[in-house]
Amino acid sequence: MGGSSVCDGTLSLDEFNASAKALVTKWSGIDVDNALPDWEWRPCRKMGVPSETEGFVALEGVYRIGAGSQSEESDDDPVPDDVVEHDTWVQSSRDNVHLYDFHIVYSFSYKVPVLYFQGLQSGGQLLTLDEIKKDLPSHSLQLLNESKWTFITREEHPHLSRPWFTLHPCGTSDWMKLLLHKLGDKDRSLQYLSAWLSVVGQAVGLKIPLKLYCNS
Amino acid sequence: MAPKAEVRPRPLPRPLMVEAITSCVETPFGEALRLLKLDVLGTDDSPIPITGYYTPCTHPKVSGSLRLSPESLVPPSANSFGSRNYCPVPGTLINTNNIRGFQNLDVEYLLREEAKKILHDIMSGKIEEGPSLLLRFLVISFADLKNWKIYYSVAFPSLVFKSEMTLLSLRSASLVLSQEKAKSLSKSLKEWRSSNETTVLPFFWVDMSSDSSIVIRQLKDWKDCQDSGQKLLFGFYDNGYRQDYPGWALRNYIAFLSLRWKMEKVQFLCYRERGSEPDLEKSLIGEASFPPPHGWDDSDYVPAAIGWEGEKPGDGRKEKKLKEINLESMSPERRDEEHQLLHLKLMGWRQFPVDLKKLSSFRCLLLGAGTLGCEVSRLLMTWGVRKLTVVDGGHVSMSDVLKQSLYVDKDCGVPRATAIVPHLKERCPAVDVEAIQMEIPTPGNPVSTSVLDDCERLQTLVASSNVVFLLTDTWESRWFPTLLCANENKMAITAALGYDSYFAMRHGAGPGTVAEGSDMVAAMSKLSAEDVLGRQRLGCYFCNDVIAPVDSVSNRTLDQQCTVTRPGLASIASGHAADLFTRLLNHPDGIHAPGDIAGTNSEGPSGLLPHQIRGSVSQYNLLTLMGYSSSSCIACSNAVVREYRSRGLDFVMQVINEPTYLEDLTGLTELMKSADYSRVEWVDEADDDEEFADM
Numbered sequence: 001m002g003g004s005s006v007c008d009g010t011l012s013l014d015e016f017n018a019s020a021k022a023l024v025t026k027w028s029g030i031d032v033d034n035a036l037p038d039w040e041w042r043p044c045r046k047m048g049v050p051s052e053t054e055g056f057v058a059l060e061g062v063y064r065i066g067a068g069s070q071s072e073e074s075d076d077d078p079v080p081d082d083v084v085e086h087d088t089w090v091q092s093s094r095d096n097v098h099l100y101d102f103h104i105v106y107s108f109s110y111k112v113p114v115l116y117f118q119g120l121q122s123g124g125q126l127l128t129l130d131e132i133k134k135d136l137p138s139h140s141l142q143l144l145n146e147s148k149w150t151f152i153t154r155e156e157h158p159h160l161s162r163p164w165f166t167l168h169p170c171g172t173s174d175w176m177k178l179l180l181h182k183l184g185d186k187d188r189s190l191q192y193l194s195a196w197l198s199v200v201g202q203a204v205g206l207k208i209p210l211k212l213y214c215n216s
Numbered sequence: 217m218a219p220k221a222e223v224r225p226r227p228l229p230r231p232l233m234v235e236a237i238t239s240c241v242e243t244p245f246g247e248a249l250r251l252l253k254l255d256v257l258g259t260d261d262s263p264i265p266i267t268g269y270y271t272p273c274t275h276p277k278v279s280g281s282l283r284l285s286p287e288s289l290v291p292p293s294a295n296s297f298g299s300r301n302y303c304p305v306p307g308t309l310i311n312t313n314n315i316r317g318f319q320n321l322d323v324e325y326l327l328r329e330e331a332k333k334i335l336h337d338i339m340s341g342k343i344e345e346g347p348s349l350l351l352r353f354l355v356i357s358f359a360d361l362k363n364w365k366i367y368y369s370v371a372f373p374s375l376v377f378k379s380e381m382t383l384l385s386l387r388s389a390s391l392v393l394s395q396e397k398a399k400s401l402s403k404s405l406k407e408w409r410s411s412n413e414t415t416v417l418p419f420f421w422v423d424m425s426s427d428s429s430i431v432i433r434q435l436k437d438w439k440d441c442q443d444s445g446q447k448l449l450f451g452f453y454d455n456g457y458r459q460d461y462p463g464w465a466l467r468n469y470i471a472f473l474s475l476r477w478k479m480e481k482v483q484f485l486c487y488r489e490r491g492s493e494p495d496l497e498k499s500l501i502g503e504a505s506f507p508p509p510h511g512w513d514d515s516d517y518v519p520a521a522i523g524w525e526g527e528k529p530g531d532g533r534k535e536k537k538l539k540e541i542n543l544e545s546m547s548p549e550r551r552d553e554e555h556q557l558l559h560l561k562l563m564g565w566r567q568f569p570v571d572l573k574k575l576s577s578f579r580c581l582l583l584g585a586g587t588l589g590c591e592v593s594r595l596l597m598t599w600g601v602r603k604l605t606v607v608d609g610g611h612v613s614m615s616d617v618l619k620q621s622l623y624v625d626k627d628c629g630v631p632r633a634t635a636i637v638p639h640l641k642e643r644c645p646a647v648d649v650e651a652i653q654m655e656i657p658t659p660g661n662p663v664s665t666s667v668l669d670d671c672e673r674l675q676t677l678v679a680s681s682n683v684v685f686l687l688t689d690t691w692e693s694r695w696f697p698t699l700l701c702a703n704e705n706k707m708a709i710t711a712a713l714g715y716d717s718y719f720a721m722r723h724g725a726g727p728g729t730v731a732e733g734s735d736m737v738a739a740m741s742k743l744s745a746e747d748v749l750g751r752q753r754l755g756c757y758f759c760n761d762v763i764a765p766v767d768s769v770s771n772r773t774l775d776q777q778c779t780v781t782r783p784g785l786a787s788i789a790s791g792h793a794a795d796l797f798t799r800l801l802n803h804p805d806g807i808h809a810p811g812d813i814a815g816t817n818s819e820g821p822s823g824l825l826p827h828q829i830r831g832s833v834s835q836y837n838l839l840t841l842m843g844y845s846s847s848s849c850i851a852c853s854n855a856v857v858r859e860y861r862s863r864g865l866d867f868v869m870q871v872i873n874e875p876t877y878l879e880d881l882t883g884l885t886e887l888m889k890s891a892d893y894s895r896v897e898w899v900d901e902a903d904d905d906e907e908f909a910d911m
Contacts, residue, residue: 124240
């Protein structure tokens with residue numbers, strides 16, 4: 001299906017939509033171990049009316065904890081000061097909590113998916129690129145530094161018209177061509193996004209469950 | 217897991233304590249609020265309905281928050297955004313006009329007023345229809361537009377009664393329920409969360425009476441099922457993650473259950489997730505009692521409330537630290553431009569809405585980059601014009617540097633068309649400037665070798681611009697551009713200077729055609745006496761003259777050549793010219809707008825729109841004048857336009873070489889012979905037209 005275009009590493013809009021829906025379904029069907037929420041299909045809105053053909057996939061509300069403090073998994077940090085006690089309520093500190101939103105958007109000029117993302121402090125302030133980099137595991141940073149295709153820029157989100165960070169899509173079709181070559185012919189375009197995400201996710205520290213690549 | 221080192225909750229039963237909810241006010245929300253204030257709200261500071269987005273806790277160690285995103289500001293009636301992790305919750309935004317107003321808000325009173333709304337919704341039964349009303353929130357803010365900051369506070373009103381809520385038990389749901397029941401509940405919750413209808417309802421009840429399956433029901437279904445026994449759980453999306461405290465929403469939920477459904481003791485379910493799955497280990501089941509309070513059902517009763525975010529125990533309300541959104545980082549690329557447009561947007565608050573879209577999309581062609589050209593280009597940018605084409609054939613000389621406000625001494629010897637570009641860009645980085653060095657082809661003046669090319673170039677430039685400003689230093693050099701504008705029905709603005717008098721005008725519309733048959737080519741040449749709207753055309757710069765353009769410079773003495781003019785006059789005339797243009801742009805009829813006369817016409821929102829403004833600084837006179845197009849005008853009359861349309865540049869070249877041809881063509885020769893002509897409007901200043909020129 002759509003073999004010719006997928007083989008050169010690109011996708012048509014229809015293939016993107018189909019692949020996106022396949023990703024959403026597959027992701028929600030598997031047990032995601034690191035408390036990642038589900039991907040959601042978001043139709044674009046023109047004058048408030050959802051579009052039937054254009055949209056993007058969103059993974060929102062991904063938490064990253066404690067860039068400043070120690071490791072992510074330790075069970076015993078918050079010091080007593082972190083909790084404020086009142087007569088009727090308590091308040092936990094969220095100072096070290098960052099919130100990330102990821103969107104996969106189709107690029108008409110490159111004919112490939114593009115990752116857009118933003119990071120927020122728990123109070124809502126946007127994170128700068130430097131702050132985001134501090135949240136990334138070391139292998140992601142290495143990838144960002146060494147790989148030619150992974151550089152982060154800040155660009156207008158095509159559907160939200162405000163600046164988001166994005167991984168530049170140049171080169172995507174080249175390495176996707178290599179990646180897809182190894183996959184079987186069967187439903188190659190449907191698996192496109194999962195395969196793509198396995199590479200792109202690494203660059204932004206998104207842990208993709210292995211099960212996503214297992215054929216059920 | 218509860219952190220080890222913290223204060224342990226007191227033993228049960230104990231007063232109910234909940235985990236506070238926090239707000240996540242996204243920077244893009246602040247940006248959207250800034251624009252809403254600037255572009256829509258203006259000085260209006262009345263409360264507006266907004267939407268917050270609530271979600272159950274999804275992470276083992278982080279409690280969820282109420283998100284305010286740009287979608288939050290879309291009016292609720294038109295806002296269809298919402299999904300499982302974005303349960304829409306109604307809120308109120310009070311955005312004050314100044315920081316003092318913000319500081320003076322009676323936050324205690326406002327909180328109680330919001331709490332009162334919740335109480336009303338409980339009593340009236342609105343909660344059953346829209347459970348998220350129990351989570352109603354309040355935002356107070358001040359948008360500091362100049363400094364790109366938003367100051368705000370958020371409150372989540374929670375009703376307080378004289379009667380106390382007591383927590384009787386609280387345990388992980390997986391410990392309370394049998395494995396079988398837990399499985400069944402989990403399945404039902406999953407269904408509830410995957411249905412578009414129910415997933416946005418943060419409050420529900422769970423019917424556990426049946427042994428086989430657990431059913432989750434909406435609040436509005438309560439009436440039908442009151443007899444189903446005692447095995448009920450009242451569930452809500454719990455934003456908190458802590459095992460020792462339920463989340464904030466429980467308090468209002470218990471108040472609702474007690475006041476509306478008359479329950480003194482409730483079993484509740486704090487629903488929490490891990491990723492997108494129900495997490496019954498983290499979810500809590502507990503029991504709370506709440507003896508019915510008194511006096512609340514009085515219609516004037518204003519309940520007590522708590523809920524200002526960030527309030528610390530022991531702190532007075534007034535010392536509460538303000539939260540702040542810094543918008544500087546939001547759009548650094550656009551920030552400079554927005555700074556430069558601020559004054560225009562603010563004009564819209566109380567004066568008249570400036571059509572910035574139109575202004576920034578209009579390409580303005582400036583013929584002449586001298587004293588007038590410098591002033592007008594600067595003013596146009598201040599008015600929001602962002603596309604300029606500047607044409608000038610001269611070079612900057614030392615004497616220009618003082619008078620022509622954009623140039624500095626290092627520009628001396630540089631063509632004006634080259635020198636002006638960086639100076640415009642320095643002032644307004646967003647401006648798109650095209651500058652072209654060329655002489656305007658002028659009748660009666662020495663002809664350069666490139667004159668035919670120049671004519672063609674000017675044709676193209678006029679055709680591709682939206683308005684043409686005639687700011688050249690001689691009267692006759694304005695002839696060809698005036699003809700081009702009349703031919704293309706293009707807006708044209710003229711500014712000119714005398715020694716102590718000045719003049720600014722907008723040219724009238726070009727001639728319309730007589731609609732006859734369908735042959736466009738034939739129709740083009742059958743010019744009507746009116747414009748395309750069938751109105752009598754206003755005149756152009758040349759309409760009141762009775763001579764053809766000739767060389768007005770060569771045979772004059774130096775003081776006449778330079779047209780010595782009082783300093784300051786150029787600024788005044790340029791101001792009028794730019795202002796006239798923006799008024800014309802705002803007029804619904806545009807180029808066809810009739811000419812207003814001061815004192816006789818009533819003004820529109822942007823003021824009077826005169827045809828001509830003539831002023832003198834010696835007597836401090838300012839006149840608004842109106843003159844119709846002359847049928848023997850050498851630049852815009854039907855005879856000239858028709859000739860240009862049929863012969864094109866041949867005709868233009870003939871005029872340039874032999875200007876008196878125009879006098880024959882338009883009948884001026886005849887007219888002058890008959891000698892009893894009179895001037896149409898400007899009788900008092902009869903003969904000094906040809907002296908209007910700038911330098």
